[in-house]
Amino acid sequence: MVLSTRIPATLLRATQATKAIKKAANARKGPVQDASNPRYELMKQILFYQQPRELPDVSEEDIERHMTILRAEKIFKMTASSKRRADRARKFDAMEKAYEALAEADPRLFEAACHKSGT
Secondary structure (H helix, E strand, O other): OOHHHHHHHHHHHHHHHHHHHHHHHHHHHOOOOOOOOOHHHHHHHHHHHOOOOOOOOOHHHHHHHHHHHHHHHHHHHHOOOOOOHHHHEEEEEEHHHHHHHHHHOOHHHHHHHHOOOOO
């Protein structure tokens, strides 16, 4: 299996971070922090300039297993989302019925319940 040869993400992040730092420094027009400070250099080395890790050899079975796990996760999330949606709809219906029952039982209390405080 051949993997794509794209620009490593660490180099892209380093370029974007450098541009963002320069833009922020130009926008600030104030004193710029000393870029030669060893702490900043160490942080930049750790965050942006590490060599990308070698990808392990992946078999077709591993890819199929991975895709199966991703599909299962997607199904789980969709199921949980639909359950949450149904629960919200059930609660909303119960709230509407409670409002209707209160309006029928005592219109004065219903108006007080619907009145916004502070207005």
